[in-house]
Structure formats: structure tokens, C-alpha cells
Amino acid sequence: MKILALDATSGACSVALYSNGQTTERFVQAERDHTQRLLPMVDEVLAEAQLGLSDLDAFAVSRGPGSFTGLRIAISCVQGLAFSADKPVVPVSSLAALALGARRAHPQWGGSPIVAMLDARMQQVYWGIYGIEMPNGSLISEAVQNPEQVLLSLSETKLTSTYFGAGPGWHYEALGKARAAELDLNALIHARDIAELAVPLYRAGEMVSAEALEPVYLRNEVTWQKRQKIRS
Template sequence: MKLLALDTTAEGCSAALWLEGVLFERSIRSPRGHTQHLMPMVRELVAEADIRLSDLDALAFGRGPGSFTGLRIATGVVQGLAYGLDVPVVPVSSLAAVAAQAVRRGVAQEGQGVAVAFDARMGEVYWNCYTVQHGVPRASANERVCAPQQVTLTETADYWLGAGSGFTLVNQLPAAVRETVAESYPDWYPQAADIASLAVADWSQGVQVPAWEAAPVYVRDEITWKKLPGR
């Protein structure tokens, strides 16, 4: 399995290449430099792995929710590459990627809960809850955008941790959430390495879409993705 994953959903810009179980990755914190760094990262990865882009079996990307501008960048690059290479795409939730990061870092253990929140601006957060099952974060509800005061923990777990920029608004969360979440990591954002690992697992379950169906998920219903002209 050869899979290239990209993420530009937040202030970070990252790319990761999964090559038969070996992971190559590049990452930089550059809120306004996504277009500058993304394709050079891709070229560095394929050179390091000594493969060609045409060798790829699939592409993956952080499909959101997240920064509107960032989502458009990753989606556009992945869609263009997928058309050119004629390979399918695995869209991965950016919230789930941060939950997977908690597992990768050894912070979240089996059976524990991970609440992920991104600052959605306009007084709202993107929110979802996950429990670690067999080493993988499993969503216990649908992603949503809401005021911080309206979030809830949708699953029962022995231990909860929080992650994502939404936890900079921790004082606005309901008391029940603040009292249950034992620790939080507000500086965490999605990484392509975690998107790659989740995408490989999804790929094995047949989760994939053609290039023309690769689209960002904004959660806010009034925003839509415009496909490439003529597609």
C-alpha cells in the first residue's frame, strides 16, 4: 500500500507518505504558507522514499472541519493529483486525526475518551467525541458546530482528555465537561501522519471516493465546495 496524505486544515501544513507500513512525513507550522510548502513537501517525500507519484495507490487528505481557506488548498491539490494519477481518494475527518494523534503520542489509552474541539470563530467550536477501541479512535456521535456552552460528552469513559484549539475556550465549556476532562492540549492540530494511518485503515474497509467526489466538509451547511471547472 502506497498512500500520500496531506493536511492544511489549520495552522499546520503537513504531508505524509505511507509506504508498505513505513511512514515518511514532513510538517511545518505556517498559518499562511500552505501553498508555499505543500508541493515541495510532496516532492521531498517521494524522493526520500525513492518512488514516483505514479506508484501511489491512493491519496488522503484532512477533509475538515477546519479553516475554510486551508480546506480549499488541500482539497484542490488532492483533487488535481487524483485526476492526474487516476487514483482514488480517502477523505479523513480532521477532528478524528487529532484524536488519533492522542493515541499516537501515548496520551489516550484503550477505552479512554478524547474530546476534540476546534475554534470555529464566530463564537462557536467544531466538536466531536471519540473513544479508543483497539487502538483506533471511534466517533460516538456526528461532528457538529455549536457554541462552547452547548457541547456535551457523548460517551461514557473512565478517563477523558481534550485536544484542539477549541480548548482555548475552556472557560466557556459547560461545568460538567470541564470537570470531566482531566487534561487538555489546546495547541494540537491535525497532522498528515495521523491522517495517513486512519486512511490506510479506512482503505482496508473499502472507504474511498473518486477524485470528483473529494470535497471538504465544513459542517456549516451554508458553505459548499466548488468542483474544478468542467468536472
């Protein structure tokens, strides 16, 4: 199985190739120029593996939530590639990929739940809780909330085991009241984790056509406001 994954959800962009159990990646931490960086990175990864687009089984991309602009860049890029190659796309949760990357970076966290958070601006965060047995699915519905609402939601989930926190969304002072055992505020989303999460989804048939691929924003009013600005 060969899956090419792309991400530009946060302050980084990356491309990864999963090929028969092995994953290679190009990763650049950059707030801008994602549009100019992604396609050359795709070319590099494929050239290194001596593969063409036609050799792939599918593409994978972070479906969100995350930066509106970053999501649109990565999704548009994948749509173009998948359409030209006539291949399906596997949408993967950005938060699930963030959690998997943090688990990979911190093996000492073991199988404990990871609360992944991205800064949604406007004093809110995107967040979810991810266990080791079902890394693609949050233990609660992925949400956009302010820190106080997050604390209330965490108390209502009644997590009985130690949990860890990952992602820049944890920077809000109010979240210091949470009882996370350890935090990694520098955790970022990697395409390699999107690729690895895409493998079981592909096997389960959870893929879409390039035309049907849609981002998940969680905060619909942001989309509406941006569209209104564009129209005006």
C-alpha cells in the same frame, strides 16, 4: 500499500507517506503560504522514498471540518494529484486525525476517549469524541456548537470513563466546566495521522474519485457567506 496524505486544515500544513507500515512526514507550523508549501513537500517526501505518483495506491486528505481556506487548499491539491495519477482518494475526518495525533503524543492517556475540538470562530467549535477501538468514527455525530451546547451534549453522552481533551477549540473559558482529565490545547493535525487512519478505510473500500471529493464544513452558512462575497 502506499498512501500519500496531505493536510492544511489548521495552523499547520503537512505531507506524509504511508508505505508498507512505515510513515514519513514533512510538517510545518505556518498560518499562511500553504499553497506554496504543499507541493514542494510532496516532492520531498516522494523523492526520499524514491517513488513517483504512479507508485501510490491512493491519496488521503483531511475532509474537514476545519478552516474553509485550508480545506479547499489541501483538497484542491489532492484532486489535482489524484486526477493526474488516476488514483482514488480516501477522505479522513480532521477531528479524528487530531484525536489520533493527541493519543500518539500522550501515551499515558491510554485507551480513554478523546474529545477533539477545533476553533470554528464566531464563538463556536467543531468537535467529536473518539475511542481507541474505532478511531475513524466519533462516538457522537461531529458537530459545530457553542461552548454551552458542548457542555450540554457532553452531559447527555454520559461518558462513564475518564476522557481527555485535544485541540485549540478547548480555549473557550466556558469549557473549563467540562470534566476532562487533561487538556492539550496545542495539539495540531498531522498528515501522518491522516495517512494511518486512511489505511483501514482504503482496505474497506471507503474511497472516492478525485472528481467526487468534497469537503465537510458542518457549518453550511459559512460556505454560503463566502460564496456570496465571491459572487459580489
